[in-house]
Amino acid sequence: MTLKPSDAELVARAKLGDLAAFEALTSRYEQRVYSLAMRMLRQEQDAEDVTQQTFLSALENLNGFRGEASFSTWLLRIAAHAALKVIRKRKGLDTVSLEEATESQDENGAIPHPEYIADWRQSPEELVQRNETRRLLDGALAQLDEKHRLVFLLRDVEGLSVKETAEALGLSEANVKVRLLRARLQLREQLTRTLGNPERRLIPTHNHPH
Amino acid sequence: MKCEEMLAMLNEYVDGTIDPAICDEFEQHMAGCNPCQVVVDNIRKTITLYKAGQPYELPLKFHERLHGVLREKWKETHKSK
Numbered sequence: 001m002t003l004k005p006s007d008a009e010l011v012a013r014a015k016l017g018d019l020a021a022f023e024a025l026t027s028r029y030e031q032r033v034y035s036l037a038m039r040m041l042r043q044e045q046d047a048e049d050v051t052q053q054t055f056l057s058a059l060e061n062l063n064g065f066r067g068e069a070s071f072s073t074w075l076l077r078i079a080a081h082a083a084l085k086v087i088r089k090r091k092g093l094d095t096v097s098l099e100e101a102t103e104s105q106d107e108n109g110a111i112p113h114p115e116y117i118a119d120w121r122q123s124p125e126e127l128v129q130r131n132e133t134r135r136l137l138d139g140a141l142a143q144l145d146e147k148h149r150l151v152f153l154l155r156d157v158e159g160l161s162v163k164e165t166a167e168a169l170g171l172s173e174a175n176v177k178v179r180l181l182r183a184r185l186q187l188r189e190q191l192t193r194t195l196g197n198p199e200r201r202l203i204p205t206h207n208h209p210h
Numbered sequence: 211m212k213c214e215e216m217l218a219m220l221n222e223y224v225d226g227t228i229d230p231a232i233c234d235e236f237e238q239h240m241a242g243c244n245p246c247q248v249v250v251d252n253i254r255k256t257i258t259l260y261k262a263g264q265p266y267e268l269p270l271k272f273h274e275r276l277h278g279v280l281r282e283k284w285k286e287t288h289k290s291k
Binding site: 017019022023026027030031032034035038039044047048051052055056059060111113114117118119120123124127128133134137141152156157159177180181184185187188191192196202203204 | 213217218220221224244245248249251252253255256257258259260261262263264265266267268269272273276277279280281283284287288
């Protein structure tokens with residue numbers, strides 16, 4: 001039985017000039033990078049461009065990768081910034097720096113209260129089987145501001161920790177947490193409007209402190 | 211604990227990183243607040259659904275093109291050394 005080489009081993013070999021090791025790393029992560037880009041951009045051509053840019057950039061900057069973060073976090077960081085760049089370009093804001101896109105701003109407002117509260121009619125297990133579920137999930141995701149979407153994707157879909165998500169996006173952990181909470185609440189709201197059982201809808205009990 | 215405070219601790223509760231003392235308060239609140247109970251359940255299901263989603267299939271043609279581009283770039287960057 002042969003054990004698969006770890007990312008660190010492959011990175012070390014690639015740094016010594018082993019192309020096969022770099023291609024193995026690419027094969028290992030290209031699907032994840034592409035999926036992240038698709039969920040951010042919802043457009044195949046743009047997702048392919050971002051994926052290609054990500055691995056080209058990884059190739060060129062491999063010697064600068066010192067292994068402080070895991071290779072996958074490092075890669076997702078490159079991909080996240082490339083995807084944000086495409087979004088900003090689409091908005092005609094390509095003169096605005098990437099830092100501004102990830103900088104903490106307008107996160108100090110009150111957390112929006114849940115409005116539509118109801119038990120779902122089906123379990124997640126049942127929903128996963130349905131074809132329309134993907135459209136619903138991607139549609140809800142698309143409604144999120146890209147700053148919130150990216151944090152949610154890295155943390156809850158890619159499974160990075162809060163710390164890793166913060167590293168990948170150059171944010172503080174506190175900021176990641178706030179964005180994650182907003183993203184989760186907004187997605188819950190969207191999904192529950194479609195999946196919630198209207199007969200079991202509850203009226204929110206807003207206990208405003210003031 | 212008020213609903214408002216509950217909301218602020220929601221991530222920590224759902225991710226299981228909440229302080230045990232606060233966790234007790236959180237659960238006491240939920241036991242008496244049906245809407246909050248449902249919101250927590252909705253949030254858990256939301257995360258489960260997204261986690262269970264299949265990744266987008268990388269087109270095979272693109273896989274081949276990507277590796278071709280990388281090999282070219284590799285040759286370029288490694289001969290100059």
